[in-house]
Amino acid sequence: DTAVSQTPKYLVTQMGNDKSIKCEQNLGHDTMYWYKQDSKKFLKIMFSYNNKELIINETVPNRFSPKSPDKAHLNLHINSLELGDSAVYFCASSQVGGRSYEKLFFGSGTQLSVL
Amino acid sequence: QKEVEQNSGPLSVPEGAIASLNCTYSDRGSQSFFWYRQYSGKSPELIMFIYSNGDKEDGRFTAQLNKASQYVSLLIRDSQPSDSATYLCAVNPGNQFYFGTGTSLTVIP
Numbered sequence: 232d233t234a235v236s237q238t239p240k241y242l243v244t245q246m247g248n249d250k251s252i253k254c255e256q257n258l259g260h261d262t263m264y265w266y267k268q269d270s271k272k273f274l275k276i277m278f279s280y281n282n283k284e285l286i287i288n289e290t291v292p293n294r295f296s297p298k299s300p301d302k303a304h305l306n307l308h309i310n311s312l313e314l315g316d317s318a319v320y321f322c323a324s325s326q327v328g329g330r331s332y333e334k335l336f337f338g339s340g341t342q343l344s345v346l
Numbered sequence: 347q348k349e350v351e352q353n354s355g356p357l358s359v360p361e362g363a364i365a366s367l368n369c370t371y372s373d374r375g376s377q378s379f380f381w382y383r384q385y386s387g388k389s390p391e392l393i394m395f396i397y398s399n400g401d402k403e404d405g406r407f408t409a410q411l412n413k414a415s416q417y418v419s420l421l422i423r424d425s426q427p428s429d430s431a432t433y434l435c436a437v438n439p440g441n442q443f444y445f446g447t448g449t450s451l452t453v454i455p
Contacts (some may be wrong), residue, residue, distance in 0.1 A: 272432050274445040283420040321389060335443045
């Protein structure tokens, strides 16, 4: 019944490894997002996809590659992990990106720790 | 990233008092405004949204918007210890959601 679900909840890995986070929403929304939240609670947009197409890429290193196989799924693959990648990553979705009256719903987050 | 600014706090209020949280934004084209509550270790949860100038009330929460001053606030009446959380202001200028750094609120029993 979870509206926006992401896995795994925790991810602990070594520097240099490659990892993926998966996200799925069952709200029927057209737009999905990845946000990064640092230790100071700042939520920074990373990517936005509308109906499987990338619409926002906010100066994220190309080690981060989102993939949207369909509009209900948005996965995040990270290559060559660095210490600075440690953060909480939130997937989110909203109905019809581009309109201002839509609300954003979040997944439960993935705590990534790079050692 | 569009600028959304909040006083990071921490803000402490006694139980039963009114907590006032403030947010300013830089993009005059912003059209919708949101308040999210985030408990420690949890995801942000939408508690209020407002699109028009003025006040909007929902239970103990009141959102206030002044587009001319580019200012949005959240009032929490009769604050409860369960209101202790980080409150995130978000602004949508039409194609994206931008967040402030959040205000940490502690309600003291």
